[in-house]
Amino acid sequence: MRSTPAVRARGISKWFGRVIALDEVDLDVGAGQVHGLVGPNGAGKTTLLGLLLGLARPDAGSLEILGTPARQTLVVPDGVAGFVDGPGLYPTLTARQNLAALASLRGTRTSSAVDDALEQVGLGDVADNRVRGFSLGMRQRLGLAAALLTHPRLLILDEPSNGLDPAGKQHVHQVIGRLSDDGVAVVLSSHRMDDVAALCTDVTLLATGRVVFTGPLAKLAAESDENDYRVITSDSAKAAVVAADTPGLRIIEAGDALVVRGPVLAIDHLVIRLVGADVALRELTPVVSPLEAAFLALTHTESPL
Numbered sequence: 001m002r003s004t005p006a007v008r009a010r011g012i013s014k015w016f017g018r019v020i021a022l023d024e025v026d027l028d029v030g031a032g033q034v035h036g037l038v039g040p041n042g043a044g045k046t047t048l049l050g051l052l053l054g055l056a057r058p059d060a061g062s063l064e065i066l067g068t069p070a071r072q073t074l075v076v077p078d079g080v081a082g083f084v085d086g087p088g089l090y091p092t093l094t095a096r097q098n099l100a101a102l103a104s105l106r107g108t109r110t111s112s113a114v115d116d117a118l119e120q121v122g123l124g125d126v127a128d129n130r131v132r133g134f135s136l137g138m139r140q141r142l143g144l145a146a147a148l149l150t151h152p153r154l155l156i157l158d159e160p161s162n163g164l165d166p167a168g169k170q171h172v173h174q175v176i177g178r179l180s181d182d183g184v185a186v187v188l189s190s191h192r193m194d195d196v197a198a199l200c201t202d203v204t205l206l207a208t209g210r211v212v213f214t215g216p217l218a219k220l221a222a223e224s225d226e227n228d229y230r231v232i233t234s235d236s237a238k239a240a241v242v243a244a245d246t247p248g249l250r251i252i253e254a255g256d257a258l259v260v261r262g263p264v265l266a267i268d269h270l271v272i273r274l275v276g277a278d279v280a281l282r283e284l285t286p287v288v289s290p291l292e293a294a295f296l297a298l299t300h301t302e303s304p305l
Helices: 045-052 095-105 111-120 136-148 166-181 193-199 217-221 236-244 264-276 290-298
Strands: 007-016 019-029 034-038 060-065 080-083 154-158 185-189 202-207 210-216 227-233 250-253 257-262 281-286
Touching: 007 045, 019 045, 019 060, 019 202, 019 210, 034 045, 034 193, 045 060, 045 154, 045 185, 080 136, 095 111, 095 136, 111 136, 136 154, 136 166, 154 166, 166 185, 166 193, 193 290, 202 217, 202 290, 210 217, 210 290, 217 290, 227 236, 227 264, 227 290, 236 250, 236 257, 236 264, 257 264, 264 281
Parallel strands: 034 185, 034 202, 080 154, 154 185
Antiparallel strands: 007 019, 007 060, 202 210, 227 257, 227 281, 250 257
16 A cells, blocks of 8 residues: 655646746655755745745645645644754754754653754754854754654755755764654755765756656666766877767867766777777766766756866
8 A cells, every 4th residue: 555645746836926936846755755856046946845844835736745735824734844945043042942942832841852853963062052153054953953853754954964064964864864764754955966866765856947857866867868077098189089089979178188078888989999099098087977967957057167
């Protein structure tokens, strides 16, 4: 028997005046799934997250959260927690006091729940420090701790890795992984494709309010037929001649480091031809990851060199 999806959206649209923020968006998120929302600035990611959190209502389409149709009133659906545009925190209170205040409002008064949430996100050592002295990354982690207090079944996170150092990122990734293992559905937005690759099983790519791709992460990475590669050899001039004569390849940049564009098969042929021409291959790396290349291709964004 198939379990009830955490999110089921069909034809969701949202307007702000004459601006179409979301244009007939479909979204499915299952229990235990970590689903990424990616896209350029202004693509509609934050608007969609706000709808899932009950901070706005769709103007058209149907939306079910944890098996229940979304209410027409602005209220956070039961079993849902998270934040958009950064967590709302009291800067003059400590981390512990912030969470204690939230726990009291939600009817959870045990200090152990607050301490456990702080430890999970790696803020136990600074629990009694005032939030006004926290970095952006620490505030993001405290926002995640606040969401954990409710034991959500659907967690909504807007750029959860924003401002995190490597240790903070590790804590956040571990928390999200544990939640997923426990059956919690997570929907997160991110501009960092490495975070999406590390965390998400599925992804929805938005551009100008429309879905241009949705599905498994591996399928998105395969969407880009061509990629840019940086090639460093023992003879850059000779390598450029070989590359120019390789079918399917285009030279994007010449010099000590040659940048070529083409499908994987053409790159394979280039390597064979370089070896045959007695040119040593010292480095062959994609300028961007296959996942980022697919993102750029589907959103018609130029790759920076």
